[in-house]
Amino acid sequence: DGGITQSPKYLFRKEGQNVTLSCEQNLNHDAMYWYRQDPGQGLRLIYYSQIVNDFQKGDIAEGYSVSREKKESFPLTVTSAQKNPTAFYLCASTPAGAGELFFGEGSRLTVL
Amino acid sequence: KNEVEQSPQNLTAQEGEFITINCSYSVGISALHWLQQHPGGGIVSLFMLSSGKKKHGRLIATINIQEKHSSLHITASHPRDSAVYICAVESSTLVFGAGTILRVKS
Numbered sequence: 001d002g003g004i005t006q007s008p009k010y011l012f013r014k015e016g017q018n019v020t021l022s023c024e025q026n027l028n029h030d031a032m033y034w035y036r037q038d039p040g041q042g043l044r045l046i047y048y049s050q051i052v053n054d055f056q057k058g059d060i061a062e063g064y065s066v067s068r069e070k071k072e073s074f075p076l077t078v079t080s081a082q083k084n085p086t087a088f089y090l091c092a093s094t095p096a097g098a099g100e101l102f103f104g105e106g107s108r109l110t111v112l
Numbered sequence: 113k114n115e116v117e118q119s120p121q122n123l124t125a126q127e128g129e130f131i132t133i134n135c136s137y138s139v140g141i142s143a144l145h146w147l148q149q150h151p152g153g154g155i156v157s158l159f160m161l162s163s164g165k166k167k168h169g170r171l172i173a174t175i176n177i178q179e180k181h182s183s184l185h186i187t188a189s190h191p192r193d194s195a196v197y198i199c200a201v202e203s204s205t206l207v208f209g210a211g212t213i214l215r216v217k218s
Contacts, residue, residue, distance in 0.1 A: 035208075042114070042116065042198070042200075042207070042208035042209050042211070043200075043208040045206070058205070059205075090153075090155065092155075099160070100145075100160050101145060101147065101155075101157050101200075101206075102157065103147075103154060103155040103156070104154070105152065105153060106152075106153040106154060108153070
């Protein structure tokens with residue numbers, strides 16, 4: 001079945017550590033997105049990519065980095081520079097940057 | 113002021129009731145999405161619409177472009193409809209509402 005797979009589902013990190021969240025899709029979608037969700041707030045865009053080897057900063061990119069070496073994969077690294085990284089992270093994709101949104105199950109990061 | 117406002121923030125209904133969730137936005141849009149987020153966190157797309165009305169099972173979504181307003185209706189609500197319902201609009205980027213937490217009691 002086609003879909004988006006995020007891993008890990010839960011992740012704990014000590015302050016000062018970088019962590020990488022995985023996002024893989026087998027939908028053949030061109031566009032992929034990373035969102036952050038905090039309680040009581042709408043999803044906020046961290047980074048997005050419309051094509052392999054290209055990505056753009058979203059509204060809250062500081063302290064995060066991404067890569068898009070393959071169409072299927074869009075990993076997100078939460079660096080130690082991110083001041084408040086504890087959150088729920090969602091990866092999404094759409095065909096050619098528009099259309100129905102497909103989401104992964106999310107990754108919950110907790111900084112201890 | 114947020115670009116996308118949803119109301120109500122929280123809604124508790126009795127099984128079988130007709131439910132309406134509202135979404136107002138302040139920017140020009142090319143499309144509007146209604147999404148459903150279950151307690152585990154995963155999000156599924158319910159509707160994408162740019163005009164008129166769409167229906168899928170017990171769910172109906174309407175949009176009024178002139179009034180910058182959309183509604184999501186659930187007929188004959190059921191406890192399994194309990195979830196967070198999120199409105200998102202496509203302008204230059206996608207902008208999300210904060211969501212409406214729906215609880216349907218049996």
